Ligand code: SF4
Ligand code: SF4
Ligand code: SF4
């Protein structure tokens with residue numbers, strides 16, 4: 001935390017926050033310890049070497065790369081982080097964890113941040129990503145397994161993203177790759193119990 | 204060799220040819236797959252994105268049920284493997300959690316069975332010599348690039364390092380035993396972004412397109428993969444790429460080399476039809 005790079009970076013962030021007084025971001029000192037506890041990751045060990053960002057497949061489509069997100073967490077920039085696209089664009093590929101010299105799994109931090117954003121009522125910057133995750137889980141709640149056809153139909157309806165890839169879906173369907181009927185497992189009561197235990201804000 | 208078998212949802216749907224070829228190849232190699240009774244979906248990236256409890260509890264139900272078989276659990280899907288490995292690791296490393304799950308499922312967790320990915324079993328439990336001895340139609344002259352993507356070999360903390368996370372070699376070793384010519388390329392461990400396939404197709408098109416282009420740059424005849432999600436992505440996102448590159452499951456190539464019946468049914472399921480290329484190589 002006290003390397004030259006980190007010190008100059010944090011002062012840079014502070015200066016830029018001060019110079020844009022109008023939209024200065026609130027610093028939340030409890031943010032870093034809370035996110036560390038939720039993600040089980042030691043975020044203060046990050047010394048901003050950027051290896052994670054360099055290897056992250058979706059960094060190019062994020063507003064802040066994974067290293068930048070960790071830095072903002074260190075600096076207590078809660079609103080910025082929880083409103084970011086970055087947390088929703090992480091695909092959980094574990095490349096960052098594999099390569100981090102400090103053993104930090106940035107992807108696990110991204111997951112904890114998504115959950116925190118939902119619990120605290122921040123509108124997701126990538127709404128469709130959330131809709132899809134929810135429909136995927138709905139499928140498991142109903143059948144115990146994923147049923148692509150009903151999941152896709154619900155996703156299309158709820159996301160408003162009606163037309164992307166319809167041709168592709170049709171080609172898969174014609175090759176008999178999308179079963180019409182779901183497979184429903186026998187042990188559904190246990191699956192439903194597991195779902196019933198979910199904390200508020202995640203249902 | 205006996206294993207408990209977790210096919211995962213996609214091997215019954217979008218990757219049905221992977222399911223068929225896996226079962227055929229294992230049977231031919233004397234690998235006995237005992238499907239876990241009444242298995243449920245592992246929750247994939249949606250569960251770990253939204254709900255840490257479900258993300259571990261869902262695969263834990265499967266781990267518990269697999270104990271009835273009493274052998275390592277083999278799974279062909281990289282995403283399932285990632286979740287099962289995470290759940291197994293949590294059960295082994297956090298005793299409070301293990302007790303909670305043992306009460307939840309009224310079952311003791313012995314932990315004798317380990318989640319393994321199918322390529323690990325095919326490439327590490329079976330010697331290349333034993334495999335080569337069964338080859339009837341060597342894949343001579345077939346230039347392949349092996350694609351691992353991410354979760355098959357990452358993170359090393361969870362995979363037991365069955366192969367190197369940055370420079371994996373096991374698939375190439377299998378392909379060589381089949382008589383093929385695996386060639387080097389730069390994209391073996393690049394992620395294709397599958398979990399955004401539906402909601403951010405633009406991103407996946409960029410990521411998958413780069414990988415397929417990489418196969419063309421290496422002048423490969425096909426990409427070889429071992430994950431239903433990777434295959435679906437690479438097979439379906441080839442608009443504007445020329446020539447199109449067939450994306451085959453490693454089990455399909457093993458099926459050709461072992462001369463197993465019913466293969467044309469597998470290949471008919473692909474979006475980029477591999478049959479013209481196989482015909483050219485005399486391997487249909
Ligand atoms: S690789 Fe690790 S230390 Fe380097 S920036 Fe990323 S999280 Fe920080
Ligand atoms: S896990 Fe997420 S943050 Fe890490 S490299 Fe993959 S996409 Fe990027
Ligand atoms: S990861 Fe895919 S295949 Fe594996 S169980 Fe989950 S949905 Fe099904």
Ligand code: SF4
Pocket residue numbers: 091092093281282351352353354355393394395396397398430432433
């Ligand atoms: S989709 Fe990406 S994250 Fe998933 S297994 Fe294939 S390469 Fe890995």
